[in-house]
Amino acid sequence: GESVGLHLPTLSVQEGDNSIINCAYSNSASDYFIWYKQESGKGPQFIIDIRSNMDKRQGQRVTVLLNKTVKHLSLQIAATQPGDSAVYFCAENSNTGNQFYFGTGTSLTVIP
Amino acid sequence: GAGVSQSPRYKVAKRGQDVALRCDPISGHVSLFWYQQALGQGPEFLTYFQNEAQLDKSGLPSDRFFAERPEGSVSTLKIQRTQQEDSAVYLCASSLLLEKLFFGSGTQLSVL
Numbered sequence: 001g002e003s004v005g006l007h008l009p010t011l012s013v014q015e016g017d018n019s020i021i022n023c024a025y026s027n028s029a030s031d032y033f034i035w036y037k038q039e040s041g042k043g044p045q046f047i048i049d050i051r052s053n054m055d056k057r058q059g060q061r062v063t064v065l066l067n068k069t070v071k072h073l074s075l076q077i078a079a080t081q082p083g084d085s086a087v088y089f090c091a092e093n094s095n096t097g098n099q100f101y102f103g104t105g106t107s108l109t110v111i112p
Numbered sequence: 113g114a115g116v117s118q119s120p121r122y123k124v125a126k127r128g129q130d131v132a133l134r135c136d137p138i139s140g141h142v143s144l145f146w147y148q149q150a151l152g153q154g155p156e157f158l159t160y161f162q163n164e165a166q167l168d169k170s171g172l173p174s175d176r177f178f179a180e181r182p183e184g185s186v187s188t189l190k191i192q193r194t195q196q197e198d199s200a201v202y203l204c205a206s207s208l209l210l211e212k213l214f215f216g217s218g219t220q221l222s223v224l
Binding site for chain 2: 032034036041042043044045046049089091093098099100101102103104105
């Protein structure tokens with residue numbers, strides 16, 4: 001079955017530093033990936049997505065990198081702010097299925 | 113509405129009771145998903161609708177779980193004869209198609 005996991009369950013960074021959150025996936029058929037941010041007591045919030053025909057995609061202060069060779073995904077947050085403190089999930093989907101599989105999540109803490 | 117709305121926000125049930133959880137998706141969104149999220153874990157897929165058709169219910173943990181979306185808009189997740197292991201946050205998500213899932217805040221179910 002599909003498996004999406006994260007290398008680091010927790011991450012602490014100083015305010016203003018850049019953050020990198022990693023995600024590994026095992027289904028080579030996955031061709032669409034989403035990063036979500038989840039704050040306590042709230043539902044996951046869409047951050048950015050990327051399709052497998054791309055290696056990199058940038059948003060506002062965020063960049064997602066996709067390495068299909070090693071089935072690895074990362075989320076980079078520039079100039080991390082206290083409001084970025086949350087749990088971050090990656091989710092994957094293949095065009096042959098309708099399920100999105102989520103990893104366990106990484107808890108990001110930003111130290112003021 | 114502007115986002116996915118779920119009700120109730122919190123539900124406490126005695127073991128053996130039936131519960132019904134409601135989801136109002138974003139207007140016009142074809143796809144609707146239900147996920148279950150245990151504490152400290154990523155969301156786990158339960159079921160998927162495309163309009164009123166339930167195309168995938170492979171994630172429903174038992175025949176006590178039932179979901180419907182009769183008019184292709186509002187959806188209800190029903191759990192019969194609730195058990196303690198059903199305690200979790202139940203998340204609803206909607207999307208135009210199979211991308212960019214937008215989540216509600218969830219219903220936190222506690223079975224005593």
